Amino acid sequence: MEKKNKKYMNILFIAFLCSNFFIVFFTGGKMNSLSVEDLGISVGVGMGIDKDGEGNVLYRVSTTANQYRQDETIESILGTGVGRTIGETRENRQKKIGKKFFLGLSKVYIIEEEYAKYGIRTLVDINFKNPVVNDNSFLVICKGRNEEYFKYTVQGYDNSAEYISDMIKNSAGYNFFKENYLFKNAILSIDAEGKNVVSPYIEIMEEGFKITGMGVFKKDKLAALLNINDTRIMNMLRENKVKGMLTIQDGTGKYVNFEAKSKRKITCTKTGDKYTFIIDLNLEGEIINNVLYKNIAGDTEVIKRFEEDLSKKVKDLCGNFLDRMRNEYKVDCLQLGWVAVAKYGRDTGVDWDEVVSDSDIIVNVKVDVDKVGRGEY
Numbered sequence: 601m602e603k604k605n606k607k608y609m610n611i612l613f614i615a616f617l618c619s620n621f622f623i624v625f626f627t628g629g630k631m632n633s634l635s636v637e638d639l640g641i642s643v644g645v646g647m648g649i650d651k652d653g654e655g656n657v658l659y660r661v662s663t664t665a666n667q668y669r670q671d672e673t674i675e676s677i678l679g680t681g682v683g684r685t686i687g688e689t690r691e692n693r694q695k696k697i698g699k700k701f702f703l704g705l706s707k708v709y710i711i712e713e714e715y716a717k718y719g720i721r722t723l724v725d726i727n728f729k730n731p732v733v734n735d736n737s738f739l740v741i742c743k744g745r746n747e748e749y750f751k752y753t754v755q756g757y758d759n760s761a762e763y764i765s766d767m768i769k770n771s772a773g774y775n776f777f778k779e780n781y782l783f784k785n786a787i788l789s790i791d792a793e794g795k796n797v798v799s800p801y802i803e804i805m806e807e808g809f810k811i812t813g814m815g816v817f818k819k820d821k822l823a824a825l826l827n828i829n830d831t832r833i834m835n836m837l838r839e840n841k842v843k844g845m846l847t848i849q850d851g852t853g854k855y856v857n858f859e860a861k862s863k864r865k866i867t868c869t870k871t872g873d874k875y876t877f878i879i880d881l882n883l884e885g886e887i888i889n890n891v892l893y894k895n896i897a898g899d900t901e902v903i904k905r906f907e908e909d910l911s912k913k914v915k916d917l918c919g920n921f922l923d924r925m926r927n928e929y930k931v932d933c934l935q936l937g938w939v940a941v942a943k944y945g946r947d948t949g950v951d952w953d954e955v956v957s958d959s960d961i962i963v964n965v966k967v968d969v970d971k972v973g974r975g976e977y
Contacts, residue, residue, distance in 0.1 A: 640677050645664075646661065646662035657684075661686060703733055710741075712741075724786060727783065736784060741801045741825075768781060775844050793941050794937030801825060844862075845859055846913075875940055877939065883966070
């Protein structure tokens with residue numbers, strides 16, 4: 601009995617500490633000075649730039665927040681500030697709204713394409729220095745103005761920023777996306793030798809929000825925008841242990857869907873100043889739909905033929921992507937420079953985007969079917 605009482609008292613004590621921390625955290629230590637109804641709890645932040653009459657850059661920062669009312673309803677509010685610096689945008693925004701924004705719970709940063717090309721270092725710098733900011737927020741690039749995304753109404757969500765955050769988080773199940781498109785990853789990668797920041801690219805389509813590709817940065821500036829097809833191939837080669845769907849199709853109504861999980865290993869060698877990268881890509885998974893290969897469930901030779909056909913197709917897709925990466929994007933989308941740096945040493949002073957574009961990159965693809973479903977009918 602004494603043990604149970606002691607455990608109960610410990611729980612009460614922890615609950616008391618947590619409640620006091622919450623109060624102090626949100627009120628700055630003044631217990632009765634500010635209630636949650638006086639705050640706009642930020643869910644998303646948007647970044648854009650404008651030009652004034654003299655051609656000078658003006659930052660435009662939007663914050664979408666949830667306002668909690670006394671009747672327990674929630675209202676989405678949007679505030680936008682403009683200034684010559686990001687700090688000035690906060691002053692400008694507060695002149696036009698009646699709530700104080702709390703930025704510590706933001707789930708997503710939406711940066712406009714033009715701001716991404718101009719450079720995101722100002723965003724990284726001001727938020728890195730702020731200990732309250734949530735660095736586990738997602739970082740995405742948008743087409744058009746960020747305010748349009750925050751104004752968009754999504755059924756079942758109090759705030760569209762929450763939906764976008766969920767959309768990016770749950771994209772990891774398909775298209776070989778990884779769960780690492782976070783603000784903190786941008787902080788760690790922006791100046792790391794041989795690394796590049798990548799960020800999902802979203803648009804407002806007729807059916808709503810949609811991930812339509814990926815942005816690849818060179819240092820802090822957007823260097824390339826990939827469509828969704830190149831994004832899938834880049835993700836497959838860049839990331840390890842990601843999932844996606846691969847398809848072989850031969851005419852209308854004749855196809856195979858293969859749900860794969862990738863394993864990727866990169867080997868780097870150097871001869872003089874020339875680098876060679878060998879990417880071994882293993883795709884293991886399940887055939888979830890087949891209206892192309894006859895008797896695939898009962899004949900190992902048919903399975904082997906499918907594995908060879910898909911391996912060849914993926915290798916061709918990777919080769920085409922690598923050609924575009926070298927000649928069109930001209931940026932190390934795969935972070936191969938990071939592999940070279942890990943083996944041969946840092947502080948080389950070379951431009952890894954240029955080095956990788958001039959390197960030999962060999963891709964080996966192996967497909968393994970471990971399941972074919974429960975049979976054919």
